[in-house]
Amino acid sequence: MLRASLLLVLSVNLGGGFGEASATINSVAGESMTISIEVEVEDSADSVVAHLFAPGEQALTIPLLHRGGDLFGIQTELRVIDYQVVFEAIGDVGVESASVSLTALGAEFPSGGVATTTTEPDGFSSEARGWGWLALGLAAASLSVLAIWVLGGKDNEDDVESESQSDSPAGDRV
């Protein structure tokens, strides 16, 4: 009960289409941590993803699971970094939250050795973020082209073919 109260206090109301959001570090092992991130979406959303940024780190986009009602969340593994988080709700009208750090969401990092990201780059507006995505996409595409070039066209084609054969039976036995 006390823990729940603390968590209630440590969650933050994002506004702008989102309700309260929180982040709770469950465990830390070496350079990685297990963390729960949750956010409320005020309007109905089909899907919600969390974008995570940190200087020098590859941007991550993590899909959140629907936890009933307007609550979405995920328990995931991250490097022990105070990432900046932008939530994005996907629906009839897509909305993005303001950027907020994991610390601001209530994550309590172990003392020492934690990289912080106190602010986004200046002027990192939603529009700029869109261009940022585009730049990241183009960079990824460039790397893919480079990878194909390095691997050699024929080898890559063979791999795609074999991958398609081996991976296509999307079976699960849950």
Added chain:
Amino acid sequence: MRTMSSQNPKVTLRPATESDAAALSRVQEAAWKTAYSDIFPRSFLDALNVPESRWAQRMSAGVGVLVSTEQDRIVGYSSYAAADDPGWGELRAIYVDPDFQGRGHGSRLLEATEAAIDYQGYESALLWVIDRNTSARHFYENRGWSLGAPFRLEDIGGTQVTLVRYETGLRSGNEQSPGPPDR
């Protein structure tokens, strides 16, 4: 916020990295040997070897991979990409280590993968599954996927199999600028 979830703290879901290659291969091999024991010859399954190098190549080629972990061990994964059919995203695979099935990893992976495909802007998703893999078909049917009309034949390891297509709507069909790689 109403309540915080109280799930097993050691069960996580995250995008895969290239360093997960060995575990991904292990899961796929283990899952195949169980899921397809009545479909493919034992000799084929025993000899199954998924090269670790393939994962980096897949990811570089735009295939998204999510992993489900339990007690810091990768016990399942899903992969997704653009389908051959324009405008469709494809769930390419969901596999869960047989020792960890029945614990919700498959359901979590499926939901997260649908969200990831949705985020990429697709209005619909499809998957191909071996027609005789009834447990997988029930899994998808129970989660809103419906049988599509097309089917195809493939030769996998010398065995002719029929693949049936399942489809699902992703509700929003989000339109947006290209996002970062989902990993």
